[in-house]
Amino acid sequence: SYPPAARWQRPAWLAATLLARLPDVRDSRAHDVTLLQRELVSTLTTVEGLTGRPRVVDVDDALWCLRGGAFARRLSHLADRVICGNAFLAEWFGRHARDVRVLPTAVDTERFRPAGPSTPATERPSLGWTGAASAFEELYRIE
Secondary structure: OOOOOOHHHHHHHHHHHHHHHHHHHHHHOOOOOEEEOOOOEOOEOOOHHHOOOOEEEEEOOOHHHOHHHHHHHHHHHHOOEEEEOOHHHHHHHOOOOOOEEEOOOOOOOOOOOOOOOOOOOOOOOOOOOOOOHHHHHHHHHHO
C-alpha cells in the first residue's frame, strides 16, 4: 500500500509495514535467489539490502516516475541483476544497475492483434489497457 495522505500517519504506517515485511527479509536468505518486484515499502528503499543474494529486481513499470525515483535508483544499486520488460525500462535502469537484461512482456503482439479492421482516421482510436486499480486515477487523468 502507498503511504497515507496524512503526513502525521506516515511514521506509524512505516513502522507497521516494515514489521510486516521483516519475516520476508529473513526468509529470503534461505532461498537460491531473492526476486524483488518492487521495493518492500512503497516508494521507499528500506531493508532490501538485508535480503538474500543473489538479488534480482523485476521491473515492468517506470518506477523512477514516483517521488523523484530515488528509491528506484537505490534499488538498482542493490540488485545483482535487473530484469526489465522492455528496452525503454532497460535504458533507464542501465544507468544505475550493474547487470540489466530485457525479458519482454508476456504478450505476443504478433499473435494477439485486433480482430476487426483498423480504425478509420476520422474516428477516435480505441486503446486497450491492463493494470491495477491503483492506477485508475492516473488513467482517468490521461483520458
